[in-house]
Structure formats: structure tokens, C-alpha cells
Amino acid sequence: MEYINNELHLGPKKKGLKSLTANYMRPIYVYDLDFIRARYAAMAQALKNVRIFYAMKANSNPEVMRCLKEAGAGADVVSLGEIKRALESGFGPQDLVYSGVGKTRHEITEALKLEIYQINVESLPELERVGEIARGLGKKAAIALRLNPDIDINTHPYIATGLRDNKFGMELSLVPALEACLKKYSDSLELVGLSLHLGSMMIELEGFKEALQRLRKVYLEMQNEFPTLRRFDFGGGLGIFYDRVDLVKEQELLREYAKVALDGLQDLNCELQTEPGRWLVAHAGALITQVQYIKETTQKKFVIVDAGMNHLIRPSLYEAKHLIYSLEKKSGDMVADVVGPICESSDFFAKDSLVAQVKEGDFLVISDSGAYGYSMASTYNLQELPLEVCI
Numbered sequence: 001m002e003y004i005n006n007e008l009h010l011g012p013k014k015k016g017l018k019s020l021t022a023n024y025m026r027p028i029y030v031y032d033l034d035f036i037r038a039r040y041a042a043m044a045q046a047l048k049n050v051r052i053f054y055a056m057k058a059n060s061n062p063e064v065m066r067c068l069k070e071a072g073a074g075a076d077v078v079s080l081g082e083i084k085r086a087l088e089s090g091f092g093p094q095d096l097v098y099s100g101v102g103k104t105r106h107e108i109t110e111a112l113k114l115e116i117y118q119i120n121v122e123s124l125p126e127l128e129r130v131g132e133i134a135r136g137l138g139k140k141a142a143i144a145l146r147l148n149p150d151i152d153i154n155t156h157p158y159i160a161t162g163l164r165d166n167k168f169g170m171e172l173s174l175v176p177a178l179e180a181c182l183k184k185y186s187d188s189l190e191l192v193g194l195s196l197h198l199g200s201m202m203i204e205l206e207g208f209k210e211a212l213q214r215l216r217k218v219y220l221e222m223q224n225e226f227p228t229l230r231r232f233d234f235g236g237g238l239g240i241f242y243d244r245v246d247l248v249k250e251q252e253l254l255r256e257y258a259k260v261a262l263d264g265l266q267d268l269n270c271e272l273q274t275e276p277g278r279w280l281v282a283h284a285g286a287l288i289t290q291v292q293y294i295k296e297t298t299q300k301k302f303v304i305v306d307a308g309m310n311h312l313i314r315p316s317l318y319e320a321k322h323l324i325y326s327l328e329k330k331s332g333d334m335v336a337d338v339v340g341p342i343c344e345s346s347d348f349f350a351k352d353s354l355v356a357q358v359k360e361g362d363f364l365v366i367s368d369s370g371a372y373g374y375s376m377a378s379t380y381n382l383q384e385l386p387l388e389v390c391i
């Protein structure tokens with residue numbers, strides 16, 4: 001984000017945002033596709049020979065999806081809804097990796113009929129279920145086992161997934177039972193990969209390194225039994241900096257991440273895969289909202305805007321901090337809470353923060369909201385969903 005002639009601009013090509021408010025009706029998510037392309041190119045370059053499956057739960061806008069497909073990505077999907085959206089946006093079944101702990105019979109059946117690239121299985125009963133359904137359909141399912149290495153990556157508890165008490169993946173002690181199940185369904189299951197995902201907003205990489213060490217051993221052992229094992233999916237989760245955006249530091253983190261992944265897995269001589277979401281799209285998106293009221297109490301000043309937690313839930317749910325800019329540069333600041341119209345005290349975007357001295361009718365821009373923004377939006381309080389615009 002950058003002011004040019006007192007007007008806020010987004011992305012490497014410095015695109016002005018003000019014109020988007022010309023016929024303003026309700027909050028608008030804006031996504032800069034050039035920014036997304038640049039992020040994808042940077043990641044693809046750092047992770048040479050690694051196939052990138054974009055975790056579309058971060059942002060499933062069809063134009064964003066099409067842009068990433070054209071750039072070369074596959075997609076990591078977690079529901080039949082996401083499978084359908086991916087196919088509608090130009091991805092083919094062979095571009096899809098299907099993750100998630102709760103796949104229903106119907107979803108598995110559809111995925112198998114489509115012959116998608118890989119199903120990342122998250123439990124023994126799920127493996128059994130996929131084996132049985134594939135057998136009934138006369139298909140052979142390409143399976144990756146998502147293993148849970150019991151590693152702490154030091155992130156918000158709501159987005160950690162690689163610990164023993166998380167619902168995700170399977171404990172390493174389950175491997176013998178998984179092997180038995182794979183053998184029982186040898187006609188309908190083909191073990192093609194191991195996968196892991198430790199959680200989101202990974203900024204420190206020690207845990208990631210340790211997890212790879214644990215899983216590479218399992219990979220080598222299992223490959224003796226199952227020579228079809230040929231892929232290693234090291235998940236997504238690479239973090240970004242929300243509080244002080246520093247793209248140079250993020251590139252360094254990316255390089256370090258690539259080094260840990262490639263050094264840790266190179267000698268497996270296998271096909272490497274990753275599932276990033278946030279890193280590709282978060283900075284490329286912003287939420288434009290209009291100031292409705294400046295409300296002062298004896299305790300506080302509130303900037304009440306027309307976007308709410310229903311449009312961007314991250315601050316309410318994870319106490320996430322998104323920098324908030326005035327669309328047009330103001331000369332002064334004030335300390336205020338920026339809050340929405342929803343009837344909940346958790347409906348806030350910032351608390352006791354320095355905010356530009358805006359007034360009713362002005363626009364604020366909530367930055368870095370291209371990931372887990374619109375995709376988590378709801379119509380709570382029967383508020384309309386925000387608009388989405390790609391530039």
C-alpha cells in the first residue's frame with residue numbers, strides 16, 4: 001500500500017483504488033491479479049521442481065483461481081463445493097489434491113468418479129471408506145496419507161494442525177494399521193504419497209524442519225512395502241507479516257523455507273508438492289469500507305464502518321491485526337476503535353489504534369485481506385456479502 005498524490009495504491013504496479021468507490025454500494029474486496037502472479041512466480045522460483053497446489057480455501061474467487069491456474073498452479077480442495085469451483089475455473093481433475101478430515105461418502109464418490117489427482121486421507125476410517133467406495137466403482141484411488149508428526153509451530157491455537165490433540169492427520173503409531181488397510185484394498189487403493197500440514201502462519205521453521213526429519217524416515221520405510229509411493233506433500237502454512245508488512249523479509253523467509261524443504265527431502269528422489277494459500281493471495285487483497293459514524297463516548301472514540309466481522313472475521317476470531325488506511329491521505333491521526341455494524345462486541349477491526357482522522361462518508365481500506373477474507377464471509381445479521389473486484 002502506498003500513497004501517490006494522496007491516494008492509496010495497491011500492489012507492485014501501484015494501482016489506484018479510489019475509482020472503485022465511484023458508485024459505492026457496499027464493502028468491496030479488491031484483488032490485484034498482477035500481485036498474485038508475482039507472488040506465484042516468486043514461490044515457483046524458490047521451490048523449483050515442487051508442484052504448487054493452491055489452497056483455494058484462502059480465496060476461491062473465480063478470477064483469482066483462473067489467474068493461478070494460468071500461472072501453473074494446481075488446487076488443494078477440501079469440499080465438493082471447492083472441487084466444483086476449481087473445475088469451473090479451468091482446473092482439471094488431475095490438478096486437484098483433496099484434503100480435509102470430514103469427506104462424506106457422496107463427496108468421495110464424486111471425487112473418485114472424476115479421477116482426481118490425489119486424495120489426502122486423514123483417518124483410518126476414511127481410508128477404509130475410500131477403499132470400499134473405490135472398489136464398488138471399479139476405480140483405483142490415488143492416496144496420500146496425511147501424517148501428524150506432533151509438532152508445535154508456535155502459531156495461534158485455532159490455526160495449528162500438527163499437534164497430537166488436533167483433529168488433523170494421523171499419528172505415526174497408526175502406520176501399521178494403515179498399511180494393513182492399504183493391503184486389504186490393494187485392488188482399489190494405490191498409495192502414492194505422504195502429506196503433512198502443520199498449521200497456518202508459520203514464521204519460525206524449526207518445527208517444520210523437525211517434522212520433515214520425522215516423516216522422511218517413515219517415507220523410506222513405507223516405500224519398501226509400497227513401491228508406488230512417489231510423492232511427498234509438505235503442506236502449506238508459510239506465514240506473512242501483517243503488522244509491519246515487509247516484502248523483502250518475506251522473500252528471505254521464503255528462501256529459508258525452500259531450503260529447509262528441499263534440503264530435508266531432496267534425497268527421497270520423489271515428486272514434491274506444496275499447498276500454500278495465504279502466502280500467494282493475502283497481500284494482494286484489500287477490503288474497502290465506508291465510514292458511517294464517528295461515535296464518541298466518555299471512554300472511547302469509535303469509527304463505525306459498514307463492513308463487519310461477517311465480511312472479515314480474522315480480527316474477531318484470531319485477534320489478527322490488519323493495517324487500516326484511509327483511502328485518501330489525511331493530515332492527522334486519532335486513537336479509536338474501528339468497528340462494524342454487527343450486534344456483537346467482537347465485531348471490530350482495530351482497538352485503541354491510531355487511525356487517520358476520517359469523517360462520515362470517507363473510506364477506509366483494510367489491508368492484506370486477500371486470504372481468508374471473502375472466503376470466510378457470512379450474511380450474519382442478514383448483511384449482504386461484500387462485492388469482489390479484480391484489478
Ligand code: LLP
Nearest residue numbers: 055099197200201236237275276277278372
Ligand atoms: N493445506 C491444508 C491441509 C490446510 O488446512 C491449509 C489451511 C492450507 C494448506 C493452507 O494454509 P496457508 O498456506 O493458507 O496458511 N482462517 C485462518 C487460516 C486457516 C487455515 C486453514 N488451513 C486465518 O484466517 O488465518
